[in-house]
Amino acid sequence: MPHGPPAAPILYTFPGEEPLVAALAEFIIKAQDEAIQKRDRFTLAVSGGSLAQHLAGLIGNPGVKWDKWHIFFADERCVPLDHEYSNYRLINEELLTKVDIPAEQVHAIDTSLLDDLDELADEYEQGLIREFANRETARFPVFDLILLGMGPDGHTASLFPGHALLTESDRWVAWIDDSPKPPPTRITLTFPVINHAHKCAFVATGAAKEDILHTVLDKPEEGLPSSRVRVAQPGMTYWFVDDAAAAKTEYLRTPFKA
Numbered sequence: 001m002p003h004g005p006p007a008a009p010i011l012y013t014f015p016g017e018e019p020l021v022a023a024l025a026e027f028i029i030k031a032q033d034e035a036i037q038k039r040d041r042f043t044l045a046v047s048g049g050s051l052a053q054h055l056a057g058l059i060g061n062p063g064v065k066w067d068k069w070h071i072f073f074a075d076e077r078c079v080p081l082d083h084e085y086s087n088y089r090l091i092n093e094e095l096l097t098k099v100d101i102p103a104e105q106v107h108a109i110d111t112s113l114l115d116d117l118d119e120l121a122d123e124y125e126q127g128l129i130r131e132f133a134n135r136e137t138a139r140f141p142v143f144d145l146i147l148l149g150m151g152p153d154g155h156t157a158s159l160f161p162g163h164a165l166l167t168e169s170d171r172w173v174a175w176i177d178d179s180p181k182p183p184p185t186r187i188t189l190t191f192p193v194i195n196h197a198h199k200c201a202f203v204a205t206g207a208a209k210e211d212i213l214h215t216v217l218d219k220p221e222e223g224l225p226s227s228r229v230r231v232a233q234p235g236m237t238y239w240f241v242d243d244a245a246a247a248k249t250e251y252l253r254t255p256f257k258a
């Protein structure tokens with residue numbers, strides 16, 4: 001199906017952690033069911049950071065069909081997989097070690113290439129090509145779902161404010177060696193990939209995110225990275241936010257319905 005201009009993001013707010021985690025699991029399972037019905041598999045890109053702990057509603061959930069899941073990383077820090085900074089380590093500890101997903105369906109970076117960021121990003125992109133080639137005719141891979149976080153500076157994945165990568169229009173996976181947040185070296189999916197997904201969902205919680213959420217949702221013209229996530233239609237962008245993070249935004253709330 002051809003892609004159209006992006007629709008405005010949908011904002012769901014929740015009174016606390018527990019209802020947000022439950023709703024997010026329902027939302028992910030619905031995306032999974034739609035994907036399996038149409039394509040017999042579920043392709044997901046996950047972020048690191050605080051997102052990992054918000055995936056707890058999937059653990060032990062009978063609705064999840066783990067054998068159909070193919071997990072990539074929206075961004076990864078260029079460190080060994082057991083390093084304290086590794087996004088893989090976080091997701092592995094919080095989720096993957098607690099569920100029954102085939103190991104070959106989890107696509108971590110190739111840590112033998114940590115000394116050559118160009119090679120590392122290229123190898124990760126090749127993994128996407130192997131997964132998506134001949135399945136979608138689009139110029140970019142079309143993930144069923146990309147789960148994103150947002151840093152207090154408005155960054156998402158490893159796309160930071162003011163960085164040259166914000167205008168990348170060709171590569172699927174890019175590297176940086178000047179991340180303002182440690183560690184400096186990272187790879188990241190680029191905006192064209194993120195904005196071609198079937199669905200993209202941000203998760204942001206806590207009062208430390210209230211100012212930046214206000215800017216990102218109410219002043220998109222400022223062009224912060226998280227404001228630039230606008231999935232092309234028929235895809236959609238969603239925000240799962242708790243009341244603390246939503247305290248300052250005046251953006252229209254939508255009642256959650258999976």
Ligand SMILES: O=C1O[C@H](COP(=O)(O)O)[C@@H](O)[C@H](O)[C@H]1O
Pocket residue numbers: 047048049050051075076077087148149150151152155156157158181
């Ligand atoms: O550095 C990163 O930060 C963002 C946001 O993290 P959070 O802990 O504030 O939610 C995260 O989404 C990204 O994957 C990570 O590499």
